[in-house]
Amino acid sequence: MSLNYSLAFNTDELIDWLAAKGVDSEDCAKIRNAKFRGASFIRIEKEEHFKELGIPLGARLHLEDLIREAKEEAKVTVPTTQPPQSVQAPTKTLGPVNGNLSASNLCRELNSLIEWRKLAIGLNLGSSVMEKIRRNHPQDIDDQKLALFGYIEKNSRSLGITWATICEALEDFEGNLAFLLRQKYCGVERLLSSSSDPGYEVGMTIVEDPNQLGLRHLRPIHDATYDVRSKWRSFGLELDLDPPSLEAIDTRYRGDPSECFRAILEMWLQKDKDSPSFPTLLSALRSPPVGYAGLARTIEKMDDDKKKKIGFHL
Known part of the structure; x- marks a missing residue:
């Protein structure tokens, strides 16, 4: 059985593609239960993200290889x-x-x-x-x-x-x-x-405010604060996102913490009113409902070279 990878795969088609690539039925079932589709599967960047599904290390490494292959087949490029x-x-x-x-x-x-x-x-x-x-x-x-x-x-x-x-x-x-x-x-x-x-x-x-953040900072902010994903709703409220928007995100992504976390960051970074800023991000991390003051200190204490390297322009 041979399939060319497609971003338009639904869950069943994705599972068929994985099975054809040698992923065993038990691991395919776990991926099916997580409701991955073609577009969401290809966004996984590290094998550790499959660890939460209970997939063993060897299989996770194989999946990482398959994602690289899928990106090539789907001709995903970064302009x-x-x-x-x-x-x-x-x-x-x-x-x-x-x-x-x-x-x-x-x-x-x-x-x-x-x-x-x-x-x-x-x-x-x-x-x-x-x-x-x-x-x-x-x-x-x-x-x-x-x-x-x-x-x-x-x-x-x-x-x-x-x-x-x-x-x-x-x-x-x-x-x-x-x-x-x-x-x-x-x-x-x-x-x-x-x-x-x-x-x-x-x-x-x-002429930009050096503390102002935008969508160009999504990747570094997402990666630096990924541990907060389990508290995505509290984090969103501290970033001054309105509850109806958070409910819509919860419904759209079926409560998946990783997807919801990324969605609230995207929404926040696109706000026109009270423009997203680095101090606001640190304040949200330090807030009692979120409780990641240590992470805020770690980010705040990064030297300028490291901040620039990961994409923060302060």
Whole structure:
């Protein structure tokens, strides 16, 4: 039995792929019970993450090898961030840009996106496309997003879809995400029609508060604070996320601590009001409901070289 790995695998298809790759039935059952799908399985980066499922070391190492193989088959790539360039004149429409519009890369870059229908509308994909996606994947929003990304990959050239047009479509409802993607793929700063936003001026590069955090810090913050995942709800409240949002995350990820923890960090790092900051992160770790003052001290005492190395720009 041979299967090419796909991010669109549901749980049963993922298990079939693992079985074909020599993972024994007992370990496959544990992965099935954890409700992994193609997109979530490929996000595991270290074999230790399978330890919580009770999978032995040898099998965990084999799974780590399979994830590397899956990434190769799915052609997951990490685009290089382009250095900011100054903008000569404000304009909303950007020219065509080259970028990786594969379904796997779209999944990685737009992982936090919930309102996929708004993106589809912004790209003028039409109601028939959205209806077909909903009909084929009536229950799971992640599967709906993967179907949309697959459609974009297949039709981007004929429809003239680029990262620039995606950013324009995101602008009205995911402004922070649009800004970050525009920096990465379009090679320019966010373009403004006025200089009213603090920290920005038309025609100039961004001057950032050195303590301010954003989505570019997701990976280092996630890795540095991963031990807090079991208290993700308390951590989210201390980061001033509202309870209904936390309930929605809990429902979406079925209470999985690792997934919920990552989701609250993504949500916090995208906040416009009371911008995420390094002091706020440390204060949340020290709060009694979270109780990780020691971890806060460890992060705070890192020397500047180590902070820069792991991605904290202070």
